[in-house]
Amino acid sequence: xxxxxxxxxxxxxxxxxxxxxxxxxxxxxxxxxxxxxxxxxxxxxxxxxxxxxxxxxxxxxxxxxxxxxxxxxxxxxxxxxxxxxxxxxxxxxxxxxxxxx
Amino acid sequence: xxxxxxxxxxxxxxxxxxxxxxxxxxxxxxxxxxxxxxxxxxxxxxxxxxxxxxxxxxxxxxxxxxxxxxxxxxxxxxxxxxxxxxxxxxxxxxxxxxxxxxxxxxxxxxxxxxxxxxxxxxxxxxxxxxxxxxxxxxxxxxxxxxxxxxxxxxxxxxxxxxxxxxxxxxxxxxxxxxxxxxxxxxxxxxxxxxxxxxxxxxxxxxxxxxxxxxxxxxxxxxxxxxxxxxxxxxxxxxxxxxxxxxxxxxxxxxxxxxxxxxxxxxxxxxxxxxxxxxxxxxxxxxxxxxxxxxxxxxxxxxxxxxxxxxxxxxxxxxxxxxxxxxxxxxxxxxxxxxxxxxxxxxxxxxxxxxxxxxxxxxxxxxxxxxxxxxxxxxxxxxxxxxxxxxxxxxxxxxxxxxxxxxxxxxxxxxxxxxxxxxxxxxxxxxxxxxxxxxxxxxxxxxxxxxxxxxxxxxxxxxxxxxxxxxxxxxxxxxxxxxxx
Numbered sequence: 177x178x179x180x181x182x183x184x185x186x187x188x189x190x191x192x193x194x195x196x197x198x199x200x201x202x203x204x205x206x207x208x209x210x211x212x213x214x215x216x217x218x219x220x221x222x223x224x225x226x227x228x229x230x231x232x233x234x235x236x237x238x239x240x241x242x243x244x245x246x247x248x249x250x251x252x253x254x255x256x257x258x259x260x261x262x263x264x265x266x267x268x269x270x271x272x273x274x275x276x277x
Numbered sequence: 278x279x280x281x282x283x284x285x286x287x288x289x290x291x292x293x294x295x296x297x298x299x300x301x302x303x304x305x306x307x308x309x310x311x312x313x314x315x316x317x318x319x320x321x322x323x324x325x326x327x328x329x330x331x332x333x334x335x336x337x338x339x340x341x342x343x344x345x346x347x348x349x350x351x352x353x354x355x356x357x358x359x360x361x362x363x364x365x366x367x368x369x370x371x372x373x374x375x376x377x378x379x380x381x382x383x384x385x386x387x388x389x390x391x392x393x394x395x396x397x398x399x400x401x402x403x404x405x406x407x408x409x410x411x412x413x414x415x416x417x418x419x420x421x422x423x424x425x426x427x428x429x430x431x432x433x434x435x436x437x438x439x440x441x442x443x444x445x446x447x448x449x450x451x452x453x454x455x456x457x458x459x460x461x462x463x464x465x466x467x468x469x470x471x472x473x474x475x476x477x478x479x480x481x482x483x484x485x486x487x488x489x490x491x492x493x494x495x496x497x498x499x500x501x502x503x504x505x506x507x508x509x510x511x512x513x514x515x516x517x518x519x520x521x522x523x524x525x526x527x528x529x530x531x532x533x534x535x536x537x538x539x540x541x542x543x544x545x546x547x548x549x550x551x552x553x554x555x556x557x558x559x560x561x562x563x564x565x566x567x568x569x570x571x572x573x574x575x576x577x578x579x580x581x582x583x584x585x586x587x588x589x590x591x592x593x594x595x596x597x598x599x600x601x602x603x604x605x606x607x608x609x610x611x612x613x614x615x616x617x618x619x620x621x622x623x624x625x626x627x628x629x630x631x632x633x634x635x636x637x638x639x640x641x642x643x644x645x646x647x648x649x650x651x652x653x654x655x656x657x658x659x660x661x662x663x664x665x666x667x668x669x670x671x672x673x674x675x676x677x678x679x680x681x682x683x684x685x686x687x688x689x690x691x692x693x694x695x696x697x698x699x700x701x702x703x704x705x706x707x708x709x710x711x712x713x714x715x716x717x718x719x720x721x722x723x724x725x726x727x728x729x730x731x732x733x734x735x736x737x738x739x740x741x742x743x744x745x746x747x748x749x750x751x752x753x754x755x756x757x758x759x760x761x
Binding site for chain 2: 185188192195199205208209212215216218219222223226227229230231232234235237238241242245248249252253256257259260263264269272274275
């Protein structure tokens, strides 16, 4: 059985939207980072779906790069969270308010 | 199974290789040298930038693709290489004393600057959306770390974290746009192939992709409504990093923005110019109006940088040859005048940034006339008053808009420039016409910063009085865009 590309796309859009909502409404910065990861994975899914549909490898290549970059970004993000936690003992974005948003 | 490795010429990415090697060498030299000896790092960084500059000049005039069509080697990217190299070199110069005052003159700072520069070059030269994405992230991740350089300072932490979270959020939009474009184009992401592949049947998907790309790039260039991070991050980050972000990141993002939109979407120009028209007007107006209310000089320069992103968007909207030329000229001029202004901020700020209010500039004209004159020059340049480079850049941008038929856009732009004169001149008025509230005390004129101020001031006047050479250089570079 072949899964049509529209199914991949629908799932990808749904995941992406959930990620966006999560970033906007959650207040814990760790959860926000996870939501961003979810958005990136939604992108990966869309790439894979299209790559399979068009039989073109660019999309699959792109997924590897996205995963690598996401890992690097999270590494830096977690390091920053550790640094900020040492100074302020909080991970809630509402309390990061020395600088006006 | 045979594996064909396409032929490539390492010389076409010479500047990237040089900068990467020098960055690694800086890290190694730091690890192997006795503790506390950190004089080598900035010198190595400057040496690397000089070598990369020579390589760029020797590549000048080439026109083609390399590395299996992944990399453009053309004058457009080489022009931007030079702007990045110049911006990074001046950033190194203004950082030295500033970081020493904080006890943070770390080798990794210079290595990260070089890595970020490589990322910018990737963005300017990327011929495939993977390259542009990778460049964007190489640059951004390095800059996230730089913004959080003062680990013990809660403001620096907060700035870095806000930048990272919002930056990653915007990158996700950019990526989703690329994925949609991949679908709309039927499985290719080469910029050269895109115009032919974006057929009318997939127009909604293409438009969605363009909208998402505008969000991603709009974030990096700090355009309204994706500008919310700018003032906070500019204020919280170390001043030298703020200068680097204001000039380097913005320039790189505009280079990629222009390349992608001019090359890949010439047929959809009416659609995206309309969106960018609105963004340009909103960006200019909000940046200039809110800048008036700022009392922190770094925050004021942040809003000023938002306003300048608006002017640069006007050049994109114009989407003609003069528009592309003015974009390149203005980004170079902006690099010079903004780095100069931040150099003055660093000098006046001294002692761990204790003098960042604009009222600390009162009486500067009497106590340090040369410094005040330099600041006045940079403020005039940012406001766009002749005979500085800022005036010529704005003149090119607005004439490009008029030429393309966007008369109202040009009028709104000029009106915005008038508004901006208010807050730029306020600094000048404070410096010359108000007595100092307290004795300013001695300013430590570090030789490197003084040299930067002299260089940028000379550059701002020189390319403002004789823009012809750069104009021809840029005109020669934009021939690569067939759609303009």
